[in-house]
Amino acid sequence: MQGLSIPQGLNLLIPEFGLSVMALALMVLDLFFDAKRGKALMALGFVAAGVALGSLGLAYNAPEAYQGLGALWAVDPMALFFKAIILGTTVFVLMLSIDYKPASELRHPGSFTALVLLSAVGMMLLVSATDLLMIFLSLELVSISSFILVGYERRDLKSSEGAIKYFLFGAFSSAIFVYGISFIYGALGTTHLIDIRPLLGEGPALMFLVGCLFLVVGFGFKVSLVPFHFWVPDAYEGAPIPVTTYLSIAPKAAALGVMARVFNHLIPHTQLDMQTLFAVLAVATMTVGNLTAIFQTNVKRLLAYSSIAQAGYMLIGFVTANQLGREGLLLYAFVYVFMNLGVFTVAMAVGNEDGYELEAFDGLCRRNLGLSLLMASFLLSLAGIPPFAGFIGKFSLFAAAVKDGFWWLAVAAVLNSVVSVYYYMKIAYHMFFRNPRTLEPVRTEILVTGTLAVAALGVVVIGLYPEPFIAMAHLSTEFLPVSVPLP
Numbered sequence: 106m107q108g109l110s111i112p113q114g115l116n117l118l119i120p121e122f123g124l125s126v127m128a129l130a131l132m133v134l135d136l137f138f139d140a141k142r143g144k145a146l147m148a149l150g151f152v153a154a155g156v157a158l159g160s161l162g163l164a165y166n167a168p169e170a171y172q173g174l175g176a177l178w179a180v181d182p183m184a185l186f187f188k189a190i191i192l193g194t195t196v197f198v199l200m201l202s203i204d205y206k207p208a209s210e211l212r213h214p215g216s217f218t219a220l221v222l223l224s225a226v227g228m229m230l231l232v233s234a235t236d237l238l239m240i241f242l243s244l245e246l247v248s249i250s251s252f253i254l255v256g257y258e259r260r261d262l263k264s265s266e267g268a269i270k271y272f273l274f275g276a277f278s279s280a281i282f283v284y285g286i287s288f289i290y291g292a293l294g295t296t297h298l299i300d301i302r303p304l305l306g307e308g309p310a311l312m313f314l315v316g317c318l319f320l321v322v323g324f325g326f327k328v329s330l331v332p333f334h335f336w337v338p339d340a341y342e343g344a345p346i347p348v349t350t351y352l353s354i355a356p357k358a359a360a361l362g363v364m365a366r367v368f369n370h371l372i373p374h375t376q377l378d379m380q381t382l383f384a385v386l387a388v389a390t391m392t393v394g395n396l397t398a399i400f401q402t403n404v405k406r407l408l409a410y411s412s413i414a415q416a417g418y419m420l421i422g423f424v425t426a427n428q429l430g431r432e433g434l435l436l437y438a439f440v441y442v443f444m445n446l447g448v449f450t451v452a453m454a455v456g457n458e459d460g461y462e463l464e465a466f467d468g469l470c471r472r473n474l475g476l477s478l479l480m481a482s483f484l485l486s487l488a489g490i491p492p493f494a495g496f497i498g499k500f501s502l503f504a505a506a507v508k509d510g511f512w513w514l515a516v517a518a519v520l521n522s523v524v525s526v527y528y529y530m531k532i533a534y535h536m537f538f539r540n541p542r543t544l545e546p547v548r549t550e551i552l553v554t555g556t557l558a559v560a561a562l563g564v565v566v567i568g569l570y571p572e573p574f575i576a577m578a579h580l581s582t583e584f585l586p587v588s589v590p591l592p
Contacts, residue, residue, distance in 0.1 A: 114173055114174060114175025114176060114178065114180075115175070116170070116171065117164075117171060117172070117173060117175050117178065117180040117233075118175070118178065118180075118230075118233075119160060119163075119171075120157040120158075120160050120161065120188070120192070120229065121226050121229050121230060123153065123156070123157055123160070124153060124154070124157050124222045124223075124225060124226050124229075125222075125223070125226050127149070127150065127153040127219075127222060128150075128218075128219040128220075128222040128223045128226070129219070131146055131149065131150060131215040131216070131218050131219040131222070132215060132216055132219045134146055134149075134215050135213055135214070135215025135216050135219070138214075138215060143213075143214030143215065144203050144214065146214050146215040146218055147199055147202055147203045147214050147217075147218050148203065149218070150199050150218035150219070150221065150222055151196060151199040151200060151203070153222065154192055154195040154196045154199060154222065154225065155196050157192055158189065158192040158193060158196060161185055161188060161189055161192070164180060164185050165185065172185075172585070173585065174235070174299075174585055174586065175233075177234065177235060177236040177238075177239040177297075178230065178233040178234055178235055178236075178239060179233055179235050179366075179584070179585040179586070180233055180585075181583055181584055181585035182580060182581045182582070182583040183232075183362065183365065183366065183431075183435075183581055183582060183583060183584050184232045184233040184362070184366075185581070186362075186435055186439075186577075186578075186581035187228075187232040187358055187359060187361075187362035187438075188229045188232060188233075190354075190355070190358045190438060190439065190442055191225055191228045191229055191232070191355050191358060191359060192225060192229070193442060194350075194351060194354045194355045194358075194442055194446070195221060195222070195225045195351070195355065197350075197446055197556050197559070198221065198347050198348075198350055198351040198355075199218065199221060199347075200552040200553075200555065200556055201346075201347040201350060201450060201453060201552065201553065201556060202214075202217070202218070202221075202345075202347040203552055204550040204551075204552045204553050205345060205346070205347050205453065212257075217254070217257060220250045220253055220254050221250075221254065221351065223246060223250045224246070224247050224250035224251055224254070224351075224355070224356075225355065226246065227243045227244070227245075227246030227247035227250065228243070228247055228355055228356060228358075228359035229359075230242075230243040230246070231243035231244060231247065231359045231360070231362070231363050232359050232362035232363055232366070234363060234366075235297065235298050235299055235366070235371070236296055236297050236298060237286045237289065237290075237296040237297075237298065237320075238286070238296050240363060240367075241279075241282060241283060241286060244279065244282065244323065244327065245279065247327070247356060247359070248275045248279065251271065251275075251352060251356065252268055252271055252272045252275065253268075254344065254345075254348045254351075254352075255267050255268040255271050255340050255343060255344040255348060255352070256268025256269075256343070256344075257344070257345055257348065258343075258344075258345055261343065263339075263342055263343035264343040264344060264345075265343070266339060266343055267336075267339040267340040267341070267342060267343025267344055268340070268343065268344075270335075270336045270339045270340060271336045271339075271340040273336075274326060274333070274335065274336040275326065275336070278322055278323050278325075278326035278333065279323065281319050281322045281323060282319060282320060282322065282323030284319050285315075285316040285317070285318070285319025285320045285322070285323065286316065286319075286320075287316070288312050288313070288315050288316030288319065289301070289312075289313055289316035289317070289320075291312055291316075292310045292312040292313040292316065293305075293313060298366075298367060298371040298372065299371065299586060301371065301372055302371060302372055305372075305376075309376075309377055314377060317368075317372070317377060317379070320367070321379075321382075324360050324363070324364050325386070327356050327357070327359070327360035328357055328360045328361060328364070328416050328420070329357065329390075329412065329413050329416050330386050330389075330390045330416060330417070330420065331386065331389040331390040331392075331393045331394070331413070331417075332389070334390070334393070334394075334413050337409050337410075337412070337413055338406045338409040338410060340352065340409075341353065341405050341406065341408070341409035341412075342403060342405045342406050342409065342461075346405070346449060346452060346453045346456065346461075347453070349405060349408075349409075349449060350445065350446060350449040350450070350453075353408070353409070353412040353445050353449065354441065354442055354445050354446065357412070357415075357416055357419075357441075358438050358441075358442075361416075361419055361420075361423065361434065361438065364423060365423055365431060365434065366584065368383075368423070368426075369423065369426045369431065370584045373426060374426060375426050380424060380426065383420060383423060383424045384424045384511060384514050386417075386420060387417045387418075387420035387421055387424055387514065387518075388417070388514065388517045388518075389417070390413060390414065390416055390417030390420065391414045391416075391417025391418055391517070391518060391521040392414075392417070392517070392521055393413065393414075394410045394411065394412075394413030394414030394415075394416070394417060395410070395411075395414045395521045395524045395525050395528075396524065397410045397413075398410035398411055398414065398525070398528045399524070399527060399528050401528070402462060402463050403461055403462055403463070404452050404456065404461045404462070404463060404465070404466070404532065405452065405456075405461045407463075407528060407532070408445075408448060408449065408452065411487060411525070411528075411529075412445065414521065414525060415441060415445075415487070417518075417521070418437065418499060418502055418518060418521075418522075419434055419437050419438060419441070419502070421433070421434075421502045421503070421505065421506050421511075421514060421515075421518060422434025422435075422437065422501075422502050422505055424506070424509075424511065424514065425505045425506060425508075425509040425511065427505070427509060428579075428582060429501075429504070429505040429508060429509075430502075430505040430506075430509065431582040432501060432505070432575070432578045432579050432582055433498070433501035433502040433504070433505045433578075434502070435578040435581050435582065436497070436498050436501050436571075436574060436575060436578040437498035437499065437501065437502055439498075439567075439574065439577075439578065440486075440494040440495060440497065440498040440563070440564075440567055440574075441498070442563070443486075443494060443559070443560045443563030443564050443567070444483055444486045444487050444494070444495055444560075444564060445487075446556065446559075446560045447479065447480075447482075447483035447486075447557060447560035447561060447564065448480065448483045448484065448487065450553060450556050450557050450560065451476055451479060451480040451483070451557070453553070454476060454547060454549050454553055455469065455476075455547055463531070463532065463535050464535070464539075464542070466480075466532055466535040466536050466539075467535050467536075467539040467540060467541050467542055468536070468539055468540050468541025468542070469535070469536040469537075469541070469547065470536055470537050471541050471544065472541055472543075472544065472545065472546050472547045473546055473547040473548075473549075476547060476549070476557075477536045477537065479557055479560075479561050480532065480533075480536060481533050481536070481537075482561060482564060482565070483560065483561075483564060484529040484530070484532060484533060485529070486564045486568070487525070487529060488522060488525050488526045488529045488530075489522045489525075490526075491568065492565075492568045492569055493564050493565065493568040494563065494564045494565070494566075494567035494568040494571075495564070495568075496568060497567060497568055497571045497574075497575075499518070499522065501575070501578075502518070503515045503518055503519065506518070
């Protein structure tokens with residue numbers, strides 16, 4: 106009797122296995138820990154994510170053992186880069202979660218932490234996936250965890266409303282994604298992406314092209330591209346703000362990572378004549394996001410539309426489908442972690458006491474000058490103003506567009522960046538030029554302070570000395586397999 110065969114390359118997924126085991130353990134421990142000791146479970150999750158992040162160093166130090174192709178996945182420099190972004194975001198979000206509420210107000214902290222870790226596992230599998238079924242299962246793991254996290258504050262009607270809208274849009278996009286997989290399988294008889302390109306022959310069949318368009322819908326939901334973005338403002342506003350921070354960074358990065366693998370490498374969109382489609386989606390996304398943000402009076406909703414616009418900028422690097430474009434995409438995704446982490450952390454520090462309306466930021470400079478200056482620097486970076494990191498990221502993306510002949514896309518992005526200055530500076534106006542409603546100082550806990558320090562350091566250092574980070578992005582653009590046979 107033959108033994109069960111072990112899937113190829115399981116050693117490549119050591120961080121994912123470790124986090125999955127820890128998530129299950131936290132769910133069990135949650136049954137025995139009361140709320141007052143629940144922060145210890147969050148701390149365990151934080152340590153587990155940190156250890157997983159550190160373990161990625163094994164793949165860099167011993168690439169022959171920890172980089173390669175598995176049965177349905179590939180671990181290469183591109184995957185490792187996005188896994189580092191996902192795990193880094195997870196670490197800081199769990200730090201913020203520990204200080205989000207007093208221990209007595211925490212509800213099932215072990216389950217909350219487990220859901221964050223399982224979502225991270227799904228995203229890590231997603232950026233490595235080389236099979237459409239693996240991509241779908243990874244997306245579902247991310248989505249189901251995220252639905253629950255958005256509605257975690259069950260007594261808050263906005264949280265429940267945001268979760269329901271997120272679930273409905275997510276279910277719809279998942280159905281379309283599966284339908285797209287069925288079209289591709291019907292056209293070529295396989296879901297393994299490495300095998301697809303050689304099967305295309307002289308040109309892609311109509312059924313295959315329709316399947317690819319349906320895949321774009323599924324990915325567009327996760328990246329929050331227009332017109333698949335309607336769930337974003339309500340979900341961001343209703344979710345606990347650490348969850349909002351998480352959703353604004355990690356799933357977006359993961360979806361862009363898998364889109365780059367699928368449509369830049371394994372079945373390049375340039376071969377499918379879809380380059381113009383993605384360029385139009387980029388312009389629509391940044392334009393709708395920026396113009397709608399102008400009219401928002403709630404900071405969480407304003408930053409939600411800001412994150413939609415930022416997705417449009419990042420899509421520029423994906424549109425060009427060349428080395429320079431991918432470098433710009435990776436660099437901006439890395440910079441985006443620090444910028445968004447910073448603005449949402451400041452919003453959490455202020456909003457936990459005063460709510461998330463713009464008026465809560467009135468006169469913040471007189472209540473906590475340091476917090477006001479940090480917020481201003483993060484906002485200027487998001488707007489792409491030098492000498493902050495956002496300028497370097499946007500410059501890389503816009504340069505890639507111009508070099509590839511998409512000058513109109515670069516012009517549209519520059520104009521949108523100008524528009525964004527208005528609503529970002531609207532927050533600054535409230536902080537520095539409005540009288541405070543109270544003079545009680547805004548205080549930050551130690552983990553929140555640490556998160557702000559890291560975010561500020563990233564925004565300033567990358568802006569002033571970008572060369573090492575540009576080199577890092579350059580080295581992280583490599584895919585496995587190294588070459589895909591042309592039809």
